[in-house]
Amino acid sequence: MKNKRYSESLEDYLETIFMYGGKDVKSVDIAKHLNVSRASVNNALNSLIDKGLVTKELYGNIALTKSGMEVSKKVLEKHELLKEFLIDILGINPEQAEKEACGIEHIISDFTAVQIKKLMNKLKEKKD
């Protein structure tokens, strides 16, 4: 229940690992997904390990710790919520919505996310 803040960059790495749902993510996959070099992934992973969010041994498998999991999940949920809001409510095109969600997800609080969700539900049910 710490709710510590991490850099956007590190949250992006966490989110990417989380997306693979425990399915043996490779550094190289993360690198492709985030459009960065393998070296950058390595760096970031070491940072995440230091912070107790990820575990991995030399040449070993990447896994999220419990707290890494919590952080990742929240970020990904915000991402999806924002994307839906941008596309369905504001009419932003999916590609642009993806980009903006990817930035905003790191900024809004959990409470703001909840409020967006409520608003979205209200607006969607009213469309009937």
Place this chain on the structure above:
Amino acid sequence: MKNKRYSESLEDYLETIFMYGGKDVKSVDIAKHLNVSRASVNNALNSLIDKGLVTKELYGNIALTKSGMEVSKKVLEKHELLKEFLIDILGINPEQAEKEACGIEHIISDFTAVQIKKLMNKLKEKKD
């Protein structure tokens, strides 16, 4: 009509200068407003001068160029729009809204801003 992108940091400096509405901003004011050192302001100003967004001579007055003005104005407008949306529509507390607006303003496109404005107007007039 270029619509070039600048770093969040530089946009913050521009926004701050713009807020003073041409009233002879001092480096020291900017420093206080952004909670950074005078040295950082100096650095940023030189960057902005390089990019043709600000003019200033050694120990001279700070002014926005035409294009610096355009960029600043857009950022500040987004800031205010977002803050209003967060407070009035989502019920976020003003202090938190301020913080989040300050981050999101650098991310959303002009189009997204327009769409938020439309949504907000619709929601506000319906409150009657």
Place this chain on the structure above:
DNA sequence: CTATAATGTTAGCTGCATTTAACATTATAG
């Protein structure tokens, strides 16, 4: 099995945004 390809790691570099500390200039209080 082993050679090669794929992946992971390390070292050293870059750019950006910040800092502190020292110094320069400008403004102002007496």
Place this chain on the structure above:
DNA sequence: CTATAATGTTAAATGCAGCTAACATTATAG
């Protein structure tokens, strides 16, 4: 006017996040 305070500038350092290039390990195709 001049001493002092306020402001502005510069230099040197830091941390972060990325890069490339070289090297190490692991996986795989023959």
